């Protein structure tokens with residue numbers, strides 16, 4: 001087993017920085033770590049890839065045979081057997097939905113599809129949009145029911161569930177679990193900018209993550225976040241957008257308006273213990289906006305960084 005030390009000269013093992021990566025969740029996963037020479041990279045890569053693949057197979061709306069899509073295509077009211085991880089993420093999503101008063105809403109699947117995000121055609125579907133516009137979707141008790149002991153779920157309304165605002169973060173937590181189980185104590189794992197880190201580097205410094213300026217098309221750095229025993233995720237109206245009739249549409253939906261979010265925030269970054277929470281809260285606080293978002297973050301003691309569209313920055317570190 002490798003040993004980390006704040007003083008490399010005193011360490012009996014030479015720690016080497018290693019990097020692994022692979023495809024997953026419409027992007028790539030990565031793992032950076034320091035370890036001695038005895039790491040079986042092929043096995044570790046296989047286990048990390050397996051963890052990401054499993055999350056994708058359970059929670060993707062892009063794979064027609066995912067467990068989530070099985071739930072989405074089952075008749076309303078019919079119980080469907082769901083794996084433990086999916087039940088866990090669905091429960092967390094409903095809870096964050098409740099705490100954010102409906103800003104985080106996994107019932108936005110129809111909206112996402114109607115506006116042409118989330119697979120299939122990228123041309124907004126006029127009829128679908130008209131039918132959904134102005135409808136507040138937030139009715140969690142009426143959306144989904146979970147049976148934890150029976151490991152089942154059932155939809156209570158004809159509404160497509162979408163976990164894309166939380167599943168990637170959970171995927172990062174699964175990467176973290178594999179690293180811990182492999183006995184690693186100094187690592188940084190991530191999927192597409194959502195990251196989680198543990199331990200310090202051998203020189204005693206923390207892992208750092210660059211915080212991009214939320215400007216479309218630019219990749220400038222706003223600052224650097226230090227991460228140890230924590231996760232970070234960012235949601236922004238500046239990425240993953242689509243142009244329709246000269247307007248840029250966000251892939252984050254405003255559940256209260258039934259339309260793509262038009263926000264006074266350019267981006268929200270959340271630091272949390274798990275990447276699942278960071279991911280979902282970044283989306284939720286973005287939807288809440290520049291006034292409500294920071295107030296809610298303070299009330300719930302969430303560490304978040306809000307970048308407004310006018311460039312002003314507000315932080316609620318806890």
Ligand code: ADP
Nearest residue numbers: 103104105106112162164165235251252253283
């Ligand atoms: P990214 O994929 O850039 O990390 P997010 O974590 O913000 O983005 O997730 C955005 C995805 O979440 C959308 O593509 C959509 O599938 C889903 N989504 C959109 N609006 C909401 C919402 N209000 N609540 C929950 N999920 C949402």
Ligand code: MG
Nearest residue numbers: 165279280283
């Ligand atoms: Mg998110």
